[in-house]
Amino acid sequence: MAQVSRTAPERMRAIAIDRFGGPEVLTMHTLPVPVPGASEVLIAVHTAEVGGWDADMRGGWSMSGKKPRFPLVLGGGGSGTVAAVGSRVRRFKIGDPVYSYAWDNPKGGFYAEYVAAPAETAAPVPAPLDLAQAGAIPIAALTAIQGIDDALHLKKGERLIILGASGGLGVFAIQFAKLRGARVLAIASGADGVALARKLGADAAIDGRDGEVAGAARAFAPDGADAIVAFTGGKALTECLDTLRRGGRLAYPNGIEPVPKKRRGIRTNPYDGIAGRAQWERLARAITAARLQVPIAAEFVLAEAARAHERLAQGHILGKIVLGARPFAPLRTGFQRTDHWSPGPSFNCAFSWSCRNEIDLRIRRAYVKGWRAHHASIVPEAPANPRGTGGRRVCALDA
Ligand SMILES: NC(=O)c1ccc[n+]([C@@H]2O[C@H](COP(=O)([O-])OP(=O)(O)OC[C@H]3O[C@@H](n4cnc5c(N)ncnc54)[C@H](OP(=O)(O)O)[C@@H]3O)[C@@H](O)[C@H]2O)c1
Numbered sequence: 158m159a160q161v162s163r164t165a166p167e168r169m170r171a172i173a174i175d176r177f178g179g180p181e182v183l184t185m186h187t188l189p190v191p192v193p194g195a196s197e198v199l200i201a202v203h204t205a206e207v208g209g210w211d212a213d214m215r216g217g218w219s220m221s222g223k224k225p226r227f228p229l230v231l232g233g234g235g236s237g238t239v240a241a242v243g244s245r246v247r248r249f250k251i252g253d254p255v256y257s258y259a260w261d262n263p264k265g266g267f268y269a270e271y272v273a274a275p276a277e278t279a280a281p282v283p284a285p286l287d288l289a290q291a292g293a294i295p296i297a298a299l300t301a302i303q304g305i306d307d308a309l310h311l312k313k314g315e316r317l318i319i320l321g322a323s324g325g326l327g328v329f330a331i332q333f334a335k336l337r338g339a340r341v342l343a344i345a346s347g348a349d350g351v352a353l354a355r356k357l358g359a360d361a362a363i364d365g366r367d368g369e370v371a372g373a374a375r376a377f378a379p380d381g382a383d384a385i386v387a388f389t390g391g392k393a394l395t396e397c398l399d400t401l402r403r404g405g406r407l408a409y410p411n412g413i414e415p416v417p418k419k420r421r422g423i424r425t426n427p428y429d430g431i432a433g434r435a436q437w438e439r440l441a442r443a444i445t446a447a448r449l450q451v452p453i454a455a456e457f458v459l460a461e462a463a464r465a466h467e468r469l470a471q472g473h474i475l476g477k478i479v480l481g482a483r484p485f486a487p488l489r490t491g492f493q494r495t496d497h498w499s500p501g502p503s504f505n506c507a508f509s510w511s512c513r514n515e516i517d518l519r520i521r522r523a524y525v526k527g528w529r530a531h532h533a534s535i536v537p538e539a540p541a542n543p544r545g546t547g548g549r550r551v552c553a554l555d556a
Pocket of ligand 1: 208209210296297300320321322323324325326327344345346347364365366388389393410411412413414428429430431472473474476
């Protein structure tokens with residue numbers, strides 16, 4: 158029997174699809190809060206990671222090839238606080254801040270207020286990240302570090318080319334490769350992508366859409382680079398491969414297009430990112446050691462999921478897109494550092510319309526800190542008068 162938080166409601170808001178299609182099929186649903194099994198945790202979602210794979214699933218793609226059951230709640234990764242733990246779970250307790258990579262979860266994804274996921278798919282949020290940053294990265298950061306460590310076995314001093322360096326996985330691959338002591342040529346997208354790659358620590362960076370890829374790769378490693386990690390395929394990858402030294406290595410996560418052809422003399426390792434306790438522990442050490450920077454290109458609230466997918470379709474996203482599962486979008490860390498306000502264990506308050514901005518501010522602060530603010534939707538107690546003042550709203554925040 159799961160230990161269930163007193164504050165977990167029976168029903169929740171979730172973005173789900175009832176059929177495959179474009180961004181418009183992502184609509185708000187009211188669904189039962191999933192019940193965690195004995196080895197699972199219930200997570201009150203703070204932030205959901207958004208990736209191209211979500212758009213693929215929305216359009217009908219499935220890694221397992223299995224037909225999903227509708228309504229289907231998307232979102233393979235995200236962060237939140239533990240709201241309930243299954244009877245066999247010892248690693249977590251209610252209130253712990255966690256992030257999780259729970260792919261193809263039959264109990265639903267992170268585009269929701271609650272997720273029930275196997276405990277081994279979750280991990281404590283590592284310093285120095287907050288919940289908003291942690292929610293942005295589970296799939297991207299795990300897959301990026303596994304490219305560097307497990308697929309390439311990158312060693313200190315090796316020369317690595319990262320293709321797609323300013324995208325969702327690339328921004329983390331740069332930082333992990335530098336942490337391992339490699340020299341990095343980042344092939345990024347656009348002048349802004351190049352600037353970001355340099356800021357994240359790349360030794361050299363070029364615009365792969367505009368620049369001379371082969372020339373830059375030869376200038377970077379005149380006798381050939383040791384390894385490539387590719388987060389996109391096509392002409393730029395072919396040019397990079399032409400400059401790799403004999404016996405060099407290529408790694409790429411399954412999903413890049415077009416799929417690169419195998420070449421004689423190059424060890425090619427397509428791979429999938431996986432989540433498990435050892436993977437989380439290594440990631441946490443790396444995040445802390447690298448003081449990982451998490452570039453967020455755009456933030457949306459749950460109700461704006463369709464807009465988030467429209468933004469995804471436009472491309473040229475520097476870093477990640479996220480969805481805040483709570484009523485207000487996640488705020489940036491600078492905000493958190495200046496915040497000294499805290500609610501009591503169960504904080505109920507009523508506010509007049511005239512101080513609406515103040516309550517918004519307080520809820521946002523609680524939200525950023527990862528306190529359960531799921532009752533924080535402002536409920537009109539009385540209709541607003543035409544001047545927009547004098548009505549009252551109530552909310553409750555649970556620390
Ligand atoms: N198998 C797994 O476990 C797994 C897990 C996660 C991701 N993946 C796959 O990994 C891939 C990367 O994911 P992601 O989230 O990082 O995608 P992403 O954010 O779209 O990153 C790809 C990047 O490549 C850039 N790019 C394209 N052509 C370029 C060129 N010629 N020069 C320089 N940059 C170029 C894109 O820039 P623009 O957008 O500006 O064109 C984009 O920034 C995807 O195919 C995804 O499906 C697989």
